[in-house]
Amino acid sequence: MSDQQAFADAxxxxxxxxxxxxxxxxxxxxxxxFAIYRNNAIVSLIDALADTCPVTQQLVGEEFFRAMxxxxxQENPPRSPMLAFYxxxxxxxxxxxxxxxxxxxxxxxxxxxxxxxxxxxxxxxTPLAPEDIxxxxxxxxxxxxxxxxxxxxxxxxxSGHAVVSLWAxxxxxxxxxxxxxxxxxxxEAALVLRxxxxxxxxxxxxxxxxxxxxxxxxxxxxxxxxxxxxxxxxFDLTATxxxxxxxxxxxxxxxxxxxxx
Amino acid sequence: MNAPAPSVPDTVGxxxxxxxxxxxxxxxxxxxxxxxATGPDIGxxxxxxENYMVDGGPFHHYLSRIRERYPLxxxxxxxxxxxxxxxxxxxxxxxxxxxARYQPESFSEHLAWASHGDVFLNxxxxxxxxxxxxxxxxDHVDQVQDRLRRRMLLENPATYVEFAASxxxxxxxxxxxxRRTGCGLLLDVSNVYxxxxxxxxxxxxxxxxxxxxxxxxxxxxxxxxxxxxxxxxLLIDSHGAPVAQVVWDLYRxxxxxxxxxxxLIERDNDIPAFAVLLAEAHQAERSMREAAAPSIVxxxxxxxxx
Numbered sequence: 001m002s003d004q005q006a007f008a009d010a011x012x013x014x015x016x017x018x019x020x021x022x023x024x025x026x027x028x029x030x031x032x033x034f035a036i037y038r039n040n041a042i043v044s045l046i047d048a049l050a051d052t053c054p055v056t057q058q059l060v061g062e063e064f065f066r067a068m069x070x071x072x073x074q075e076n077p078p079r080s081p082m083l084a085f086y087x088x089x090x091x092x093x094x095x096x097x098x099x100x101x102x103x104x105x106x107x108x109x110x111x112x113x114x115x116x117x118x119x120x121x122x123x124x125x126t127p128l129a130p131e132d133i134x135x136x137x138x139x140x141x142x143x144x145x146x147x148x149x150x151x152x153x154x155x156x157x158x159s160g161h162a163v164v165s166l167w168a169x170x171x172x173x174x175x176x177x178x179x180x181x182x183x184x185x186x187x188e189a190a191l192v193l194r195x196x197x198x199x200x201x202x203x204x205x206x207x208x209x210x211x212x213x214x215x216x217x218x219x220x221x222x223x224x225x226x227x228x229x230x231x232x233x234x235f236d237l238t239a240t241x242x243x244x245x246x247x248x249x250x251x252x253x254x255x256x257x258x259x260x261x
Numbered sequence: 262m263n264a265p266a267p268s269v270p271d272t273v274g275x276x277x278x279x280x281x282x283x284x285x286x287x288x289x290x291x292x293x294x295x296x297x298a299t300g301p302d303i304g305x306x307x308x309x310x311e312n313y314m315v316d317g318g319p320f321h322h323y324l325s326r327i328r329e330r331y332p333l334x335x336x337x338x339x340x341x342x343x344x345x346x347x348x349x350x351x352x353x354x355x356x357x358x359x360x361a362r363y364q365p366e367s368f369s370e371h372l373a374w375a376s377h378g379d380v381f382l383n384x385x386x387x388x389x390x391x392x393x394x395x396x397x398x399x400d401h402v403d404q405v406q407d408r409l410r411r412r413m414l415l416e417n418p419a420t421y422v423e424f425a426a427s428x429x430x431x432x433x434x435x436x437x438x439x440r441r442t443g444c445g446l447l448l449d450v451s452n453v454y455x456x457x458x459x460x461x462x463x464x465x466x467x468x469x470x471x472x473x474x475x476x477x478x479x480x481x482x483x484x485x486x487x488x489x490x491x492x493x494x495l496l497i498d499s500h501g502a503p504v505a506q507v508v509w510d511l512y513r514x515x516x517x518x519x520x521x522x523x524x525l526i527e528r529d530n531d532i533p534a535f536a537v538l539l540a541e542a543h544q545a546e547r548s549m550r551e552a553a554a555p556s557i558v559x560x561x562x563x564x565x566x567x
Contacts, residue, residue, distance in 0.1 A: 002345050002377075003345070003389070003426075004344065004345045004346075004374060004377045004386075005345075005377060005378075007377075007386065008377040008378075008380060008382060011382055011384075011386075012380075012382075021389075021424055021425050021426055022422040022423070022424060022425070023422070023423045023424060023425045024422065024423065024489065024491075025423070025460050025461040026461065026489070026491045026493050027491070028489045028490040028491035028493065029489075029490035029491075030422050031490070032489050032490040032495075033421040033422045033459075033489055033490075033495065034421070034422055036421045036487070036495070036497055037384055037386060037387075037421065037422075040383075040384040041382045041383055041384040044383045044384065045383055048383075077380045077381065077382065078380070078381040078383065079379050079380065079381065080381055081311045081338070081339025081340075081349075081352060081375065081376065081381045081383075082311050082314045082315070082339075083311065083383060084312070084315055119318075120318050120319065121315035121316060121317065121318045121320065122316055122317055122318060123316035123317040124316075124317035124318070124321075124322075125317075152316065152317070153317075153318070194318060197318065197319040197322055
């Protein structure tokens, strides 16, 4: 094994092991000194997860969160020096983490917070002007074949829990009071979108979430509407397009040549 | 002036662009708006490269605007120049893109490793000092300077352990990297103090044995105090406190030896109000003026003599 492999392994190990070959000027146990490296590495990575997931941390308390995050860090150290996106797999880890089973919505709240960070750093894109979109929408016959490009920051999360309400309650001045009004068992869908420099999280109907997910995957407008209506008969196309236009989420709209005249 | 002629140009695109010989501070998102709103009188800002390797959003928005108004230093923490693994070519590409976009006056990285295989450990880990590691570090610095087409500054580390396998002093190792690669030095005076206390060495002698001509920037930061297993002092490079008086004293010694150089106040934890960091940057500038004064007097009197 290489020297750095031994060093890295000891750094991520749960115990207090120390790699071979270290020396100290006074002959003291290098383990105590090595522990500083272990602590710097592990704590900084736990901090990175805590920075990304503040509401997840508030939901279970700092002590529980950090103990859980430590286990995740040791098993899933980053594969990239760009720590803003560290935490891929953290929600799945939480889902399978038995001590957190009493908080069934925790994983989805972490998912939402990860999406929020991704949206914050996503590429910039200029929204189509509302009047341009309105003009394109006038060609009713051609609309089903239209393709809609969405802002790079946009993401949708469909949860079996009240993720948006739980997240929003933690943004309130009195989080305890706001939380008391939330029923976590109500399924909710979240729209995550950066408007200008700020990421906004809003609750959207399930049909709208399905519609947007299909657009995101490149489906034609007609196909996305069909899928949304199949899952949610109350799906409201006009309201959903209005929401996307107001949020500056539509960056491109193309209608195939053959259907335009 | 016994520094070797660097084989790598200091500048890109012709015009000489270097950081001003002034104080600077690390740019923190907490301070973005205040900096743009108040336009503080400060020499330069420094960013951690990896924080800005994102596609868009507020980080680039604010950095672009701040960079229009101030000189910029880009400081990498993820290249793992001291690593056994080959340099990550993709990461080097991302770095090249960031440098092309922001055209910083300075680029620096660490004499340390942070990645092994595909795992990133997010800490600046120590390197043994011997012929094999020297060749590897020089090779990596060469690759960085070739890819980025500029001279880089290499920062001396804060370390907590040493290696039985080391055959060279840290300063000798660094001097040899500078000689072989033509890179410059980022003299982190706080790291010198921390490492010298931790390994029971004289920090003044440490600074005296570095190639003074190669120093292109200085870092100052705060540390935390601990003890080792024998009860001897062990300092931790925390970047979470004001610069300590012992470090200011050592800084003045460094200035006397290398002359005034751009000096950064580093603060990455427990970030205070911007004004607090600005005051420390201005304190560094006062030290620079004091250090410059005797040499001006000296040159004046020499002029009179001649």
